[in-house]
Amino acid sequence: MPNQKPTAAAIPDAPELAAPAKRLRGGPKGLRITDVAALAGVAPITVSRVFNSPETVAPDTLERVRQVVQKLGYVPNRLASGLSSSRSRLIAAIVPTIAHSLFSETIQVFSETMSRAGYQVLLALSGYSDSSEEALLDAVLSRRPEGVLLTGIAHTDSLRERLRNVGMPVVETWDMTATPIDMLVGFSHHEIGAAVAEHFLQRKVRAPGLISANDDRALARRDGFRERLAQAGVGEIAEVLVLPPSSIAVGKAALPTLLEQAPNLDAVFCGSDLLAIGVLGAAKRLGLSVPSQLSICGFGDLEYATETTPQLTTVRVDGARIGLTAARCLLDRLSGVEKSKVNNVGFHVVERETT
């Protein structure tokens, strides 16, 4: 056997003419449009039309191709179609966080609306730190989305600049600015602060304080709060800034600190309903009755709070409406319609307490 010479016939599959060695790239990974086309007896472009412009295809051709698609279980590759057509059908949603969050309702409605229009949502969680925002934006832009939803107005100038330059539709939400990157659906945190101050002033509050995170939006509320109070001659505002994520526990811990600064404290504006509930708990423990001795106002109008803590005032923002409006702005723009760029959806101070 070792002496057996190989014959020509023993060399398997020896190509007659050394073909240019077609380099296969890992073999077939799944069904392609050409598989459908071959089986349906049409050109690939016709299969493409069945998906993208069925009205341009003859009814019987349409039917035949669809049957093959169904039979084979073919699903088009949107990486390929996106690359080829420059239409990714992707929308990016950049959100600080969706857990226990005011924003989750906005994203929910936004996503439902975009998906009904044939888009899919890429979720990008930015956290509350600006540190990695450049990297996040790179990651987002690398998918070539057709539009971007931002929760809050973009913070850094570099980010705003880049988003402006890419030229894609951008909606900023949950905030207000005179110089949006593109479109905006939101409300003024500064005005909210002023409205809460107004509310406290009507209650004859004398020593209001504030407990809040120190992100841009929270600080805008603070500034509005302070300015309105200053107009009314209330100048000294005790203040405790807390780190996110806000929670009931954080609120509980903050009240004693605030009381050290202002022993006569008779009102607190909290950055969120969770903080407000914590403050309420701490107040009870300290024997302070709410709202008669201490008025507490939260922010966010979470459903739980409405039912279980009627002593609290809060500020309601319609997150679902923001999501819907933002989606519509983007969709209008994507279909070439020009709409009003800035949408102020407003807010409501909700008093539930019955003094």
Place this chain on the structure above:
Amino acid sequence: MPNQKPTAAAIPDAPELAAPAKRLRGGPKGLRITDVAALAGVAPITVSRVFNSPETVAPDTLERVRQVVQKLGYVPNRLASGLSSSRSRLIAAIVPTIAHSLFSETIQVFSETMSRAGYQVLLALSGYSDSSEEALLDAVLSRRPEGVLLTGIAHTDSLRERLRNVGMPVVETWDMTATPIDMLVGFSHHEIGAAVAEHFLQRKVRAPGLISANDDRALARRDGFRERLAQAGVGEIAEVLVLPPSSIAVGKAALPTLLEQAPNLDAVFCGSDLLAIGVLGAAKRLGLSVPSQLSICGFGDLEYATETTPQLTTVRVDGARIGLTAARCLLDRLSGVEKSKVNNVGFHVVERETT
């Protein structure tokens, strides 16, 4: 002027030799890898390596290319790289809803973890209806994700079959089954029902009822609840099934209905904490004291409930841990590591009431 004959020179840009009319496709849409390559004096493949395997590039080449990338603001096109490499770097998360939801924490942690590993999350909201799940799966698969997170086990056989066939890593979460599609991180809703029944039995409850949605997981809890009670000789269980989304208002409305069925009702197992809070409110209005006359158990352990409604019992599930574990399962699989396929993360019945 009307008589002026056009001269050859007046015909602008007439090509000498009619070249094969190179068809431009809309012109340049942005920077490409070739732009970076040209400016850095390297081949495109080298720029590709700078992004994908920098350790294989000479240090000074690396530096030079990176400078050009920085200067130009080049962001690679992941539609193209995904198509070419069959690695989309995309993970799909299929969730019924993220608003006011138990799942939002899971998705939050899952997304953070995947993003740290270089993946991005495509959010797919399935709603609570199975109707459009096939279309949703088509949309998801069209992006060629490298893995899929499912919230709950997939419902229809056809869906399970398709997911099994595509051969990509799949993690089912928030539930338990003997026949997962692939991997699973969850707990048994049936056992939760039994545990709540056990809890009620220890309280000498005699006429327990149930208020819940009628999705698969809720029904599994109900069955576990009933079976354990039946073992203890409690056979008649009043029941009200409500439509999602669950809310406080729905809970409020359901209690009177339940009381019609069972006038002696002394315990209610609710499908969510929101329902439980609604039932608590309704009970107060009816003059029933909780928990002495009526024990109420929720599900989900929302933070608000913990602080504001200590009369309620609830069932706690660690959504963050589910998200983290699910992400790790997927990442292990994607890097070729085989891990345990089924992870039972368990749950806790949280009694807060102090009778």
Place this chain on the structure above:
DNA sequence: CTGAAAGCGCTTACAG
């Protein structure tokens, strides 16, 4: 109404 050719912007698979 349908199709052949070229191109979208990358990476694979070699080769040096």
Place this chain on the structure above:
DNA sequence: CTGAAAGCGCTTACAG
């Protein structure tokens, strides 16, 4: 350590 060629699976831009 670097590069030329070919290919990923679609769609555009024509042409008929």
